[in-house]
Amino acid sequence: MKNNEYPEIMLPERACELCGFDGGNALELHAGEDVLVIHKEQMTAIEMVHVISMLSEMSTDLTVALAKACGRCNNCGGEDDDTGENDPAQWVESCSLCRDLLDDSQNIYIPDYLLKEAGISSSAKLEASADRDGGEITVTEAGNQFDISDVPPGILTVLAQSGICLAELDELIMLEEIVYGK
Ligand SMILES: [Zn+2]
Ligand SMILES: [Zn+2]
Numbered sequence: 001m002k003n004n005e006y007p008e009i010m011l012p013e014r015a016c017e018l019c020g021f022d023g024g025n026a027l028e029l030h031a032g033e034d035v036l037v038i039h040k041e042q043m044t045a046i047e048m049v050h051v052i053s054m055l056s057e058m059s060t061d062l063t064v065a066l067a068k069a070c071g072r073c074n075n076c077g078g079e080d081d082d083t084g085e086n087d088p089a090q091w092v093e094s095c096s097l098c099r100d101l102l103d104d105s106q107n108i109y110i111p112d113y114l115l116k117e118a119g120i121s122s123s124a125k126l127e128a129s130a131d132r133d134g135g136e137i138t139v140t141e142a143g144n145q146f147d148i149s150d151v152p153p154g155i156l157t158v159l160a161q162s163g164i165c166l167a168e169l170d171e172l173i174m175l176e177e178i179v180y181g182k
Helices: 013-019 045-070 088-093 096-102 112-117 153-161 166-175
Strands: 027-032 035-040 126-131 136-141
Touching: 035 045, 045 153, 045 166, 088 096, 088 153, 096 153, 096 166, 153 166
Parallel strands: none
Antiparallel strands: 027 035, 126 136
16 A cells, blocks of 8 residues: 655755745756755756756765775675775676676576566566576576666766675665665
């Protein structure tokens, strides 16, 4: 059942003063998954510059916070941590676990008709396990709703280039733990 109780947002007076919002401004709302941005419906060039710089500052800060939550990849705890090089882009590159997460060909693809037969939606995430002796692979619907495949390539590239552990990111997404504002 859908929860129809929504928060009623009153904009704090001081925030409105800072934003230059007065009763006379029509405001424009941009609602996306997990975010709401409000700015004036009509803006001058400098007002637009202010909005752009706030948004890019926020996106940098959030990216840094996400990167910190994941930490650097030390070859994912593997033995041959030869990632002592100073180029962070090489850290993820030389970790096979992280590299596989960037590689689409590692995903499980099952034809739609088979999914249908199994009663699994074609958009569902899949999980596979292998039976060592029986020569069988079992594919089931994954328990988690999101994983690293839901992260846009642009964000993944920035994190990978900075040597951030993608396996840890995948783990954090699946665990659905709070990683910001705890
Ligand atoms: Zn790692
Ligand atoms: Zn790794």
